[in-house]
Amino acid sequence: MNQSMLAIRHTSAEDIRELIDLAAQFKADIEAGREVDAGPRRTIGLLFFENSTRTRVSFEQACNYLNYRVVNFSGSGSSLSKGESLKDTILTLKHERLEAVVMRHRASGAAQLAAEYFGGPLVNAGDGQHEHPTQALGDGLTVLSHKGKLEGLRVAIVGDIMHSRVARSNAWLFSKLGCEVRFVGPRTLIPGSTAKLPGEVYYDLRTGISGADVVMCLRLQKERMTEGRLSSLGEYRRLYQINRRTLKWAADDALVMHPGPINRGVEVDDLTADGPQSVISDQVTNGVYVRMAVLNWVFQKQMAAVAK
Ligand code: ASP
Numbered sequence: 001m002n003q004s005m006l007a008i009r010h011t012s013a014e015d016i017r018e019l020i021d022l023a024a025q026f027k028a029d030i031e032a033g034r035e036v037d038a039g040p041r042r043t044i045g046l047l048f049f050e051n052s053t054r055t056r057v058s059f060e061q062a063c064n065y066l067n068y069r070v071v072n073f074s075g076s077g078s079s080l081s082k083g084e085s086l087k088d089t090i091l092t093l094k095h096e097r098l099e100a101v102v103m104r105h106r107a108s109g110a111a112q113l114a115a116e117y118f119g120g121p122l123v124n125a126g127d128g129q130h131e132h133p134t135q136a137l138g139d140g141l142t143v144l145s146h147k148g149k150l151e152g153l154r155v156a157i158v159g160d161i162m163h164s165r166v167a168r169s170n171a172w173l174f175s176k177l178g179c180e181v182r183f184v185g186p187r188t189l190i191p192g193s194t195a196k197l198p199g200e201v202y203y204d205l206r207t208g209i210s211g212a213d214v215v216m217c218l219r220l221q222k223e224r225m226t227e228g229r230l231s232s233l234g235e236y237r238r239l240y241q242i243n244r245r246t247l248k249w250a251a252d253d254a255l256v257m258h259p260g261p262i263n264r265g266v267e268v269d270d271l272t273a274d275g276p277q278s279v280i281s282d283q284v285t286n287g288v289y290v291r292m293a294v295l296n297w298v299f300q301k302q303m304a305a306v307a308k
Pocket of ligand 1: 126132165166218219221259260261
């Protein structure tokens with residue numbers, strides 16, 4: 001199991017640093033047009049049971065750079081639509097000799113279960129509201145490359161904490177690497193269980209982002225909201241939108257982040273999303289390098305375990 005990447009919560013600070021360093025090395029190679037040394041050629045299954053644009057393409061691009069083969073699989077158009085269980089689907093892929101699986105699934109905890117069935121390296125590409133570890137690693141690399149350090153930074157995660165796996169993975173990653181983490185949003189979107197996460201809760205945007213070095217906006221995840229959690233979008237915008245007026249409450253050189261897809265004009269306005277403090281496009285590019293690092297790293301771990 002230790003050769004999988006399932007959750008940042010269960011990844012040590014040392015491993016996180018190693019992964020970010022490896023990603024930075026891949027980034028330098030690719031930007032310099034150098035061949036990447038990724039070891040033996042592998043076959044990776046990409047299993048997306050839930051919609052994705054960025055994450056899916058970025059894993060595929062990571063495999064291209066690593067010279068790994070990709071087998072694509074999606075929930076619709078497979079035997080899942082005939083009622084096949086997750087267990088049987090994963091076992092089928094195992095017997096078809098895929099060497100690693102990247103999986104996104106709408107159920108929290110599905111990645112852990114699938115890793116147990118698969119037995120080999122499994123990379124969680126987002127499981128329900130639980131974790132999205134490669135997003136957090138890419139965000140860590142992005143902040144590090146802009147700020148030159150992570151230790152001591154104040155990171156404010158703003159918005160729909162309740163439904164966000166990005167918030168959870170990032171809270172673990174930034175706190176493990178020595179940042180002060182804050183959760184900011186309306187009470188209806190910050191569940192009581194947030195108390196188990198590393199970070200202070202703020203219901204007032206101004207206080208919550210004051211002096212923040214990083215303002216991370218989250219998408220309002222309407223597809224996961226089973227009941228009305230907001231009185232109106234207009235009210236949300238008025239109280240929690242990151243825009244030129246509210247960004248002034250953060251540090252002057254604060255980075256603005258968003259994992260995408262953006263509800264433009266809701267959690268962040270256009271001028272800020274596309275403005276000089278935004279590093280949203282870097283998050284996307286760095287996502288490719290950290291996915292290369294994670295895929296390569298799980299195989300390195302596997303080889304080390306076999307050699308023991
Ligand atoms: N793309 C991210 C995720 O899959 C964030 C989002 O969808 O809002 O969790």
